[in-house]
Amino acid sequence: MGRRVVITGMGVCSPLGNTLSQFTTNLYEGKNGIRFWEELAALNFSCQLGGKPDLSEIELTNYFAKNQLNGLQSTGIIYGMIAATDAATQAQIQPSDSTNWNLGVQFGTGISGVAKFREAIYKIDESNVRRLGSTSVYQTMSSGVSALIAGKYGAGNVVATNSSACSSGVEALLLGFERIQHGKATQMLVGSTSDSGPYIWGGFDALRVLPRKYNAEPEQASRPMSASASGFVPASGAAAFVLEDLETAQKRGATILAEIVGGNVNSGGMRSGGSMTAANPEGIQRCIQAALNNAQVEAHQISSINGHLTATTKDSFEIAQWKEALGLAAADFPPINSFKGHFGHALAASGAIECVGVVQQLVTQQRFGNRNIEEVHPQIVHLVPEEKITFSSSTYPQNYIIKASFGFGDVNACIIFKHYQNT
Numbered sequence: 001m002g003r004r005v006v007i008t009g010m011g012v013c014s015p016l017g018n019t020l021s022q023f024t025t026n027l028y029e030g031k032n033g034i035r036f037w038e039e040l041a042a043l044n045f046s047c048q049l050g051g052k053p054d055l056s057e058i059e060l061t062n063y064f065a066k067n068q069l070n071g072l073q074s075t076g077i078i079y080g081m082i083a084a085t086d087a088a089t090q091a092q093i094q095p096s097d098s099t100n101w102n103l104g105v106q107f108g109t110g111i112s113g114v115a116k117f118r119e120a121i122y123k124i125d126e127s128n129v130r131r132l133g134s135t136s137v138y139q140t141m142s143s144g145v146s147a148l149i150a151g152k153y154g155a156g157n158v159v160a161t162n163s164s165a166c167s168s169g170v171e172a173l174l175l176g177f178e179r180i181q182h183g184k185a186t187q188m189l190v191g192s193t194s195d196s197g198p199y200i201w202g203g204f205d206a207l208r209v210l211p212r213k214y215n216a217e218p219e220q221a222s223r224p225m226s227a228s229a230s231g232f233v234p235a236s237g238a239a240a241f242v243l244e245d246l247e248t249a250q251k252r253g254a255t256i257l258a259e260i261v262g263g264n265v266n267s268g269g270m271r272s273g274g275s276m277t278a279a280n281p282e283g284i285q286r287c288i289q290a291a292l293n294n295a296q297v298e299a300h301q302i303s304s305i306n307g308h309l310t311a312t313t314k315d316s317f318e319i320a321q322w323k324e325a326l327g328l329a330a331a332d333f334p335p336i337n338s339f340k341g342h343f344g345h346a347l348a349a350s351g352a353i354e355c356v357g358v359v360q361q362l363v364t365q366q367r368f369g370n371r372n373i374e375e376v377h378p379q380i381v382h383l384v385p386e387e388k389i390t391f392s393s394s395t396y397p398q399n400y401i402i403k404a405s406f407g408f409g410d411v412n413a414c415i416i417f418k419h420y421q422n423t
Contacts, residue, residue, distance in 0.1 A: 002181035006420060008254040009091025009242035011083040011191075012356045015051030015235055015343040018058060018082065020090075024360045026342070027368045028393045032219040033343040034233050043198055047210035049218045051235030051344035052196045053079060068148070073139065076112050079238035079349070080145040080193035081152075088153060088189060091242035091254060096154040104157030104185045106176045107146040107240075108168030108192030110348030111200055112139075145193055149240075157185045165407030166308070167265065168192045169239070169351025170415050174263045176243045177415075187244040194349035196236030204234055207277075209312060222345075223372040224309040224338035225319070225380055225389055232310040235344030239352035241359075256420045258359045261400070262295025263415035264288075274410035278314075281321050284412055288325035288404065291414035297400055299326040302334045302416075304367055306358045306403040309338035310345050316379035318406070323383045334402075335388045341371030351405035351413065358403045362419045367396040 010020060015033030017023035026033070033051050040048040052075075060069055060078070063085050072078065084107070088094075093103070143161040150159040158179060164171050169192035176188035194200070204210055211231040214221035223229040249256055266287045268280025292299060305322060309315050323333065339354050346353050361367055369392040376386050404414040 003183060004246040005177045005180045005243055005260045006246050006249050007241050007257045007260065007359060008244055008249050009087040009089070009093070010240065010257065010356050010359060011086030011090065012239045012353060013053045013079040013082040014237040014239070014346070014353050015053060018053055020360070023356065024364065027339065027357050027360070028366060030369055030371055030393065031342065032371065034218045034221055036215060036218050040198060045198070045205050046212045047205055047231070047233070048215045049221050049233050050196065050201060051233060051346065053237050058082065074112060074144065074195065075197070075236065076109055076193045076195040076238070077139060077145045077148060079236065080107060080191065080240070081148060083191055083193070083238040083240040084149045084189055085152070087191070087240040087242050093153060093187070093242060095152050099154045099156040101156040102186035103153060103155045104176070104179060104188045105146045105150045105155045105159045106162065106172045106188060106190045107149060108162045108164070108172040108348055108352070109142055109145055110163060110165065110168065110194055112142050112144065112195060149189060153189065155189065163348065164411045165409055166347055166350055167405040167407040167411050167413035168348040169353070169355065170403065170405040170413035171265050172352065173241060173260065173355060173415055174265060174413065177260045177263065180243055180245050186248050187242060189240060189242055191238060191240030192349050192352040193238035194236045194347040200236070201234040210234065220372055222311045222341045224311040224341050224370065225315050225377055226311070226373045227375040227377045229311045229313070229315060229377065231312055232340065233344035235346040237346050237349050237353055239349065239356045258362045259418040259420045261297065261416050261418045262291060263413070264290035264294055265413045266290065267412065268410040270410045276408055278410070279406055279412070280410055283410060284321040284406065285325040287412035287414045288322065291402065291416055295416040297416055299328055300332060302400050302402050303398045304334050304361070304401050305336040306354055306401060307336055307338050308404055308406045310340055316377050319380045319383050330383070330385055333384050333388055335367060335391055336384070337368060337370050339368070355403055355415070358401050358417055361401060362398050362417060365395060365398055367391065367394060367398065369393040
């Protein structure tokens with residue numbers, strides 16, 4: 001099986017809060033982080049809503065060197081550095097003047113630095129290309145966020161960025177998990193981030209997959225598994241985790257938050273119904289089943305599921321794949337929740353941010369409820385009892401939680417976390 005891998009630090013920068021305590025409290029209390037944005041209305045977006053972290057009280061000089069803030073516009077880099085710094089701080093990992101050959105960075109992202117590139121490109125013409133600016137390169141390259149995080153902590157192990165659409169965050173955790181499990185690193189700073197704003201969200205508005213009738217009621221807009229779901233609300237932010245092998249964590253007296261016991265990534269190959277925007281059902285089922293096999297966990301041992309569940313018409317399709325993959329009778333199906341009702345779909349950052357909520361369920365031994373499900377979608381009710389979905393936040397024993405993210409391009413990622421007990 002290789003080394004056991006545990007989580008010793010987490011950080012989050014999200015529409016629902018920028019600290020672990022705030023984020024956790026807001027999830028438990030069913031708060032909402034989706035807002036109306038005048039900027040989107042001025043651009044004639046059909047969906048004028050979105051979830052963005054509130055950085056008004058964040059002092060960026062606590063996270064960046066002053067020279068790094070010159071011309072910094074990539075919100076994905078800003079969110080990622082905030083989350084990674086807070087995760088490292090909780091794990092008691094400090095910036096270093098020397099290289100740490102056992103520490104690596106694996107950070108996922110999607111589209112990066114579009115606003116910065118747009119600003120830069122409007123300044124140039126064919127005879128004056130150099131006016132793009134000296135900071136445009138690292139702000140627009142995918143690996144910019146990983147490079148800055150690595151530079152802050154002197155990470156000398158693998159430093160990489162993965163980009164697999166909405167599965168990027170869970171994939172990043174699994175890549176870090178596997179590297180430690182196989183003895184190639186002792187510690188990994190992992191996570192994912194996503195930029196915010198019209199140049200990121202505009203394509204989805206054009207695809208007509210965002211809700212259009214809730215602009216005056218932003219808190220009601222994101223409705224996973226609901227009969228009245230009409231599209232996902234775009235969001236942004238980042239989350240980060242410090243992973244390390246159990247022996248190292250114990251030797252240095254680190255607080256262990258949870259254990260990662262396994263997972264899997266795959267693709268449906270865009271066959272059998274799979275496409276750029278739709279999933280091959282067999283691919284999802286295989287991903288879930290392979291994650292269980294890798295973790296050596298039986299379906300009946302799962303305490304709860306945190307699904308991808310974006311609040312589109314595909315939610316019932318996803319539930320059907322969970323039902324088929326787990327092979328459990330309806331009465332034995334685990335309770336299932338989606339945090340997208342609280343803060344929307346954070347795209348490449350969604351998996352990582354939602355994993356913070358999953359781990360916090362294990363830490364607090366609570367189950368967080370679902371928002372905006374006055375009536376469960378009728379196709380879902382035929383598969384899973386309504387009480388498995390419409391529950392409110394409560395104290396509840398949690399041992400194993402399985403979390404999945406599925407992305408454009410027919411890609412899938414699934415990870416299993418375990419409640420850690422020092423025995």
